[in-house]
Amino acid sequence: xxxxxxxxxxxxxxxxxxxxxxxxxxxxxxxxxxxxxxxxxxxxxxxxxxxxxxxxxxxxxxxxxxxxxxxxxxxxxxxxxxxxxxxxxxxxxxxxxxxxxxxxxxxxxxxxxxxxxxxxxxxxxxxxxxxxxxxxxxxxxxxxxxxxxxxxxxxxxxxxxxxxxxxxxxxxxxxxxxxxxxxxxxxxxxxxxxxxxxxxxxxxxxxxxxxxxxxxxxxxxxxxxxxxxxxxxxxxxxxxxxxxxxxxxxxxxxxxxxxxxxxxxxxxxxxxxxxxxxxxxxxxxxxxxxxxxxxxxxxxxxxxxxxxxxxxxxxxxxxxxxxxxxxxxxxxxxxxxxxxxxxxxxxxxxxxxxxxxxxxxxxxxxx
Amino acid sequence: xxxxxxxxxxxxxxxxxxxxxxxxxxxxxxxxxxxxxxxxxxxxxxxxxxxxxxxxxxxxxxxxxxxxxxxxxxxxxxxxxxxxxxxxxxxxxxxxxxxxxxxxxxxxxxxxxxxxxxxxxxxxxxxxxxxxxxxxxxxxxxx
Numbered sequence: 001x002x003x004x005x006x007x008x009x010x011x012x013x014x015x016x017x018x019x020x021x022x023x024x025x026x027x028x029x030x031x032x033x034x035x036x037x038x039x040x041x042x043x044x045x046x047x048x049x050x051x052x053x054x055x056x057x058x059x060x061x062x063x064x065x066x067x068x069x070x071x072x073x074x075x076x077x078x079x080x081x082x083x084x085x086x087x088x089x090x091x092x093x094x095x096x097x098x099x100x101x102x103x104x105x106x107x108x109x110x111x112x113x114x115x116x117x118x119x120x121x122x123x124x125x126x127x128x129x130x131x132x133x134x135x136x137x138x139x140x141x142x143x144x145x146x147x148x149x150x151x152x153x154x155x156x157x158x159x160x161x162x163x164x165x166x167x168x169x170x171x172x173x174x175x176x177x178x179x180x181x182x183x184x185x186x187x188x189x190x191x192x193x194x195x196x197x198x199x200x201x202x203x204x205x206x207x208x209x210x211x212x213x214x215x216x217x218x219x220x221x222x223x224x225x226x227x228x229x230x231x232x233x234x235x236x237x238x239x240x241x242x243x244x245x246x247x248x249x250x251x252x253x254x255x256x257x258x259x260x261x262x263x264x265x266x267x268x269x270x271x272x273x274x275x276x277x278x279x280x281x282x283x284x285x286x287x288x289x290x291x292x293x294x295x296x297x298x299x300x301x302x303x304x305x306x307x308x309x310x311x312x313x314x315x316x317x318x319x320x321x322x323x324x325x326x327x328x329x330x331x332x333x334x335x336x337x338x339x340x341x342x343x344x345x346x347x348x349x350x351x352x353x354x355x356x357x358x359x360x361x362x363x364x365x366x367x
Numbered sequence: 368x369x370x371x372x373x374x375x376x377x378x379x380x381x382x383x384x385x386x387x388x389x390x391x392x393x394x395x396x397x398x399x400x401x402x403x404x405x406x407x408x409x410x411x412x413x414x415x416x417x418x419x420x421x422x423x424x425x426x427x428x429x430x431x432x433x434x435x436x437x438x439x440x441x442x443x444x445x446x447x448x449x450x451x452x453x454x455x456x457x458x459x460x461x462x463x464x465x466x467x468x469x470x471x472x473x474x475x476x477x478x479x480x481x482x483x484x485x486x487x488x489x490x491x492x493x494x495x496x497x498x499x500x501x502x503x504x505x506x507x508x509x510x
Contacts, residue, residue, distance in 0.1 A: 156457050160472055163456035174400075181401045184432070188401060280427050280434045282450070282460030283471040300455070301473045305489045312487050313454060 034240035035247040036223040043113035044221060044247075045254040046106050051209065052255040053103035056262065057141075060096040061198065068148070070194035072187035075150035076276040083273060090270050097271035099262055100142055104292050106258075107135050115330070115350040118343070119222040125331040127215040130208055132328055137205045142290060144197040150190060155277035157289050158193070159185050164300075167313055186279065225341070288364060295357045296320055298364030327353065406432060411507035417499060425461025425468075428506055434458050435495055435506055436468065440479055447495035447506045448481045454488040468492065 018024055035044060067086055069078040082089035111131065114120055120128040147158045162185060166176035181188030223238045231238050241247055289297050296316075303312035310318075326333075327349075334346045409431035420426065420439040427450055428435045434450035438461050448468065450458050457472035467484060468477040475486035482491045498505045 156472060159457060160455040166456075177401060178399060182404065280429050281458065282427060282436075283457040285471045287457075287471050297473075300487065303487055305454075305483060305487050311489045313489065 030244045031242070033217075033220075033243035035221050035243055036227070037239045037241050038223065038227045040113075040117050040224060040227075043109075043117060045251060046110040046113060047216075048251045049254055049258050050103055050106040050110055052258055053099050053106060053262070054205070054209070056099045056259075057096065057103060058202070060092050060099065063092050064096060065198065070148070070191055072150060072190055072277075075148060075190055076273075079149045079273055091266060094266035094270045095262060098265045098269075100145065101290070101292075102258070102262060102265075104135075104138050104142060107138055108292075111135060112350060112354060115346060117222070117224045118341075118346070119224075120331040120334065121222070121225075121341070122331070122335070124215070124219050124222060127212065127219065128331050129328065130212040130215060134205065134208050134212060137201055137208065139292065141197065141201050141205070142292065144193040144201065146290065147190060147193045148197065149273055150277045151274035152277055152281065152284060153274055153287060155185065155279070156283045156287055157293075158189060160289075162189070164313075164317060167311075167317055169314075184279075225343075291361060291365070294364035295360035298360045298367070301364075301367075323353075411505055414504040414506050416502050417504050418502065420504070423463050423466070425463075427458065427460075430495070430506060436461060436492075437497065437504070437506060438468075438479065440466070445497035445499070445504065446479055446481075447497045448477070448492040449495070451492075452488055453483075453490040453492065454486070459492070 014023070035041070064082065067078055067082045067089070069075060079093065082093055084090075086092075114128065114131070143158075143161055147154045162176050162179045165179060166172045168175060177183065179189070179192065180186070181192040227238055288294065299319075300313065300316045303316045305312050307315050330346065330349070333342070335341050412428060412430050412435075414426070414428045414437050417439075420437070422439055422441060425436050425438040428437045428447070436448050436450040436459060438446045438448075440446060448459075450460075452459050452470040452472065452475055454470065454473055454475050457470050459468050459470045459475075459477070461467075462469045466479065468479070468481070469475070470486070470488070473487050475488040476484040477488065477492055478484050480491075481494050483489075494509060496507045496509055498507065
């Protein structure tokens with residue numbers, strides 16, 4: 001077929017789709033979308049990297065579902081089967097576990113970059129809230145998925161985690177029973193956590209991701225106020241690069257780099273399975289949770305049994321709860337009623353939280 | 368008159384929708400609430416032969432669905448405690464070198480009376496009764 005005729009056919013095909021899907025409006029939208037270019041542009045890539053790692057989680061999770069069996073008598077053996085008998089099973093499971101950790105790391109970096117680049121400011125409060133809800137869901141994915149191999153560490157981590165929920169005043173015991181599917185961690189808990197992990201949480205996460213992305217599209221990408229001021233002083237505006245193809249191709253490179261790091265980690269440090277959970281065995285020495293729960297774990301270790309009139313455990317939980325509420329509400333206290341931005345307070349809060357998380361995670365790992 | 372009728376109809380419609388939503392949600396809430404499974408009451412379990420327990424050692428014994436830590440501290444001294452840490456529900460173990468009961472999860476320590484020695488546990492461990500009948504060791508609930 002001559003090239004002119006081929007081109008005409010392609011154009012006819014595009015016009016056919018355009019009439020039915022409204023491609024022109026999408027083209028128009030993509031052509032006008034831009035990303036600010038400045039010294040902090042690098043941090044903009046982490047949101048996309050988190051999304052990419054979530055996609056890796058979904059794909060590898062679907063593959064693992066082909067062999068995994070969610071019962072107390074078969075879960076451990078089925079993961080063992082995946083790792084030892086299924087071709088590349090060890091790699092798929094290792095990628096799933098490493099990708100989960102990298103996804104949380106990337107989400108945390110994204111969150112702190114939003115704080116330090118002041119991207120939470122009006123009118124982006126809902127973007128911040130939906131982002132934090134997504135981070136909460138990611139931690140939920142981590143907690144529920146951790147139990148699924150039914151090994152010793154995951155069994156005790158779930159005992160501790162659900163017991164923490166039980167100490168919430170009034171509703172605590174009901175929440176713990178709901179999570180465990182009974183009075184203690186057992187086969188019923190495993191089935192429930194499997195349901196949360198592969199159905200409830202992915203449904204919620206997909207909806208929230210759609211909302212988060214919609215909000216990012218609605219408000220555009222924020223520039224830090226000091227960059228805006230610098231350009232405003234000279235009468236200009238912050239330089240922008242087109243989202244498509246300039247930023248999109250750079251983002252693809254970031255995804256490719258993330259995939260490279262993930263592949264190396266998964267292949268060089270395959271995720272271990274450990275020993276099968278035994279409800280009648282003692283918790284082994286050196287037991288500790290995943291790195292993203294190390295800071296609260298170590299804090300709980302340090303709090304004495306009673307502080308004044310309160311049980312230490314309850315005090316710790318109340319502290320974590322208050323800290324979480326304070327952090328979630330950041331966009332609302334970051335600006336005074338008179339409209340003055342409390343930039344130093346926000347930076348101080350961000351640095352303090354980072355320092356607490358880093359120090360206590362490190363101590364929790366070492367001690 | 369008209370607005371009263373509209374208000375009444377609005378109330379009726381809203382109430383009907385709320386009631387039907389409640390009717391849909393109630394079975395869902397009840398479904399996710401796990402049913403209470405009655406446990407067979409266990410008052411006493413056999414832990415094995417006395418000669419199988421080394422002096423200064425501990426072993427987890429199944430007491431129904433609960434773990435109990437049985438400790439032989441000397442030739443004649445036996446102790447048994449609930450093996451569930453009172454802090455955050457981990458299963459404790461006997462540390463032979465320090466002669467204490469230890470929880471590896473948050474470093475809680477109890478003495479051989481079940482009392483808290485150090486760490487975050489808020490309460491002592493529940494004690495069980497150990498009896499020897501001939502060569503057999505039995506663990507039972509305290510009366």
